[in-house]
Amino acid sequence: DAGITQSPRYKITETGRQVTLMCHQTWSHSYMFWYRQDLGHGLRLIYYSAAADITDKGEVPDGYVVSRSKTENFPLTLESATRSQTSVYFCASSDGTAVSYGYTFGSGTRLTVV
Amino acid sequence: GNSVTQMEGPVTLSEEAFLTINCTYTATGYPSLFWYVQYPGEGLQLLLKATKADDKGSNKGFEATYRKETTSFHLEKGSVQVSDSAVYFCALISSGGSNYKLTFGKGTLLTVNP
Numbered sequence: 335d336a337g338i339t340q341s342p343r344y345k346i347t348e349t350g351r352q353v354t355l356m357c358h359q360t361w362s363h364s365y366m367f368w369y370r371q372d373l374g375h376g377l378r379l380i381y382y383s384a385a386a387d388i389t390d391k392g393e394v395p396d397g398y399v400v401s402r403s404k405t406e407n408f409p410l411t412l413e414s415a416t417r418s419q420t421s422v423y424f425c426a427s428s429d430g431t432a433v434s435y436g437y438t439f440g441s442g443t444r445l446t447v448v
Numbered sequence: 449g450n451s452v453t454q455m456e457g458p459v460t461l462s463e464e465a466f467l468t469i470n471c472t473y474t475a476t477g478y479p480s481l482f483w484y485v486q487y488p489g490e491g492l493q494l495l496l497k498a499t500k501a502d503d504k505g506s507n508k509g510f511e512a513t514y515r516k517e518t519t520s521f522h523l524e525k526g527s528v529q530v531s532d533s534a535v536y537f538c539a540l541i542s543s544g545g546s547n548y549k550l551t552f553g554k555g556t557l558l559t560v561n562p
Contacts, residue, residue, distance in 0.1 A: 365548060376537065376554035377492075392549070424491060432541055432548040434499055436482045439491040 337361075340425050340440035347415050347447055355410045355443045357425030365428040366408040367437065368392075368400065370421040377424065383408055415447045450475045454538050454553035461528055461560050469523040469556050471512075471538035479540040481505075481514050481521040482550070486535040495523075495536070528560045 338359040347353045357366065364385050369377040369392075379392030381400040389400050397419060399411045412419055422444050426437035455470040473479065480499040484492040496505030501516035510525045521538060538553040 367550070369552075374554065377552040379549060382549065426492075426550075428548060430548065432550065433480045434497075436480075436484070436494050436497060436539070436541070437550055439484075439493070441491040 338425060338427055338438055338440045340423075340443050342443060343441065345443060345445050347445070349416060349447055350414050353412045353415055353445070355412075355423055355425075355445070357408045357410070357440060359406055359408075359425075359427045359438075361427065361429065361438075362405055363427035363429045363438075364405070365430060365432065365437075366402065367426040367428075368398075368408070368410045369424045369426065370394065371424060371442075372421050380410065380423075412445075415445075417447050419445065420447045421445060450479065450540060450542055450551040452538050452540055452551055452553035454536075454556050456554070456556070458557040458559060461558070463530055463560055463562050464527045465560075467523070467525040467528045467532075467558070469536055469538075469558070471521045471523065471553060473519050473521065473538075473540050475519075475540055475542050475551075477542050478516075479542045481512070482539045482541070483510070483512055483521070483523050484537040484539060484552075486537065486555075488534070492537065528558070530560045530562050533558055533560045 341356045367382045368380040383389045383402045425440040451474045482497045483495040485495045496507040498505040498514035504513045535555045
């Protein structure tokens with residue numbers, strides 16, 4: 335299916351475990367982004383990528399790692415999950431026309447760290 | 449840096465009432481402005497946009513006008529429906545460099561009662 339897909343939709347993990355959230359887009363968009371959504375904070379940028387093998391930190395990168403070996407995939411890894419990382423995570427992509435058209439978002443992953 | 453301030457919710461209205469959600473921004477240069485909507489359990493969808501001063505974005509009965517003199521982009525709808533119940537996010541993006549990072553407000557929860 336065309337579009338941007340995130341997996342899993344829901345995840346429960348234990349404190350200290352490593353967990354990876356997946357993001358896949360079928361448009362060959364060059365830009366990809368990870369945001370977290372928390373009540374009272376709106377959406378905050380974690381990491382972004384301008385192209386394969388090019389990534390950079392956003393507003394709240396601590397405790398997260400990203401990679402982008404292929405244009406279509408942008409996984410987000412929590413190296414050692416903490417309860418403060420309980421959140422809803424959104425992936426987004428853009429073809430570089432974001433100034434005119436914004437981003438396209440995935441459906442989100444709800445992560446609970448217990 | 450860039451920032452977006454939205455009126456805090458929640459906002460509760462009766463069906464057919466008039467809606468205004470205020471949004472003001474701080475940005476360098478001439479940003480593009482967006483309203484995104486998030487229906488329960490879903491990701492963010494672009495609702496409308498404006499890319500230059502005095503532009504009016506419109507979609508699904510919603511409107512917002514890019515006011516450079518007041519740095520505002522208020523969302524309005526003349527007659528809301530129960531199906532408009534959602535979280536609304538104001539956002540901006542500044543061009544320049546190659547980052548194209550979208551900055552969001554904290555979101556406003558709208559509940560429309562029949």
